[in-house]
Amino acid sequence: MRAPVRRRGSVRLRGVDKTYGTAEAAVHALRGVDLDIEPGELVVVLGPSGSGKTTLLNLIGGIEAADAGRLAVAEQDISHSKPASLTAFRREHIGFVFQFFNLVPTLTARENVEVIVELTGRGDRARATELLEAVGLGDRTDHFPAQMSGGQQQRVAIARALVTDPDLLLADEPTGALDTATGRRILELMQRSNREGRTVLMVTHNAGIAALAHRVVRMRDGRVESVERQATPADVSAVEW
Numbered sequence: 001m002r003a004p005v006r007r008r009g010s011v012r013l014r015g016v017d018k019t020y021g022t023a024e025a026a027v028h029a030l031r032g033v034d035l036d037i038e039p040g041e042l043v044v045v046l047g048p049s050g051s052g053k054t055t056l057l058n059l060i061g062g063i064e065a066a067d068a069g070r071l072a073v074a075e076q077d078i079s080h081s082k083p084a085s086l087t088a089f090r091r092e093h094i095g096f097v098f099q100f101f102n103l104v105p106t107l108t109a110r111e112n113v114e115v116i117v118e119l120t121g122r123g124d125r126a127r128a129t130e131l132l133e134a135v136g137l138g139d140r141t142d143h144f145p146a147q148m149s150g151g152q153q154q155r156v157a158i159a160r161a162l163v164t165d166p167d168l169l170l171a172d173e174p175t176g177a178l179d180t181a182t183g184r185r186i187l188e189l190m191q192r193s194n195r196e197g198r199t200v201l202m203v204t205h206n207a208g209i210a211a212l213a214h215r216v217v218r219m220r221d222g223r224v225e226s227v228e229r230q231a232t233p234a235d236v237s238a239v240e241w
């Protein structure tokens with residue numbers, strides 16, 4: 001019998017504000033954002049360019065700190081966390097996937113995953129190979145990023161994000177630089193990761209991808225414009241975009 005899925009990675013934001021720059025150059029990126037995400041949900045964040053999607057993801061992931069408001073992620077209050085404790089929080093709870101893969105060019109696929117175990121002191125080096133096999137790259141473990149396609153590099157990035165077994169997987173336009181067929185493969189990995197119980201939060205410009213979500217968050221001008229719950233999220237194989 002299969003072990004029950006342990007759902008994890010809740011998010012709770014209240015009145016969250018973030019401004020970049022000062023005086024005339026100030027950009028109010030988030031304005032009083034309230035948001036609740038249940039553990040184990042797959043959430044897609046949509047919105048026009050500049051609406052605050054990446055800022056939202058960076059605050060939830062502890063890459064940046066909010067100016068005001070309260071944030072609790074994976075049951076941890078990070079509202080007033082100092083940079084050092086945000087780093088510790090990120091290492092313990094968060095996996096990031098970016099649009100342009102962000103692999104270290106001088107390291108092989110396996111080393112790109114292993115280095116995260118060394119940096120964070122979390123996870124198991126031996127899992128690097130296992131995860132690369134799980135994302136379909138068992139035969140590419142000793143290849144360097146320049147020897148791999150964009151889709152293959154993004155799969156390495158996903159293996160790297162998962163090696164610490166994070167509660168939340170945060171992805172900023174993970175399919176943005178990929179063709180549709182390759183993007184589909186990446187979304188399958190995102191969905192699989194979510195079905196293992198972790199919360200997945202995906203920022204995209206692509207409204208078609210929203211069909212996969214338990215909850216669709218629409219941002220506009222630094223505010224959450226709407227949150228829509230979908231009772232039966234689609235399987236990736238059924239999604240067109």
Ligand SMILES: Nc1ncnc2c1ncn2[C@@H]1O[C@H](COP(=O)(O)OP(=O)(O)OP(=O)(O)O)[C@@H](O)[C@H]1O
Pocket residue numbers: 020021027028029047048049050051052053054055056
């Ligand atoms: N480091 C920064 N310094 C100054 N302004 C910033 C910085 N990061 C973001 N901004 C500004 O904050 C606002 C929100 O940016 P954000 O990147 O969150 O939007 P977005 O919805 O993700 O946009 P896109 O879809 O184009 O990636 C924008 O006006 C942006 O120019």
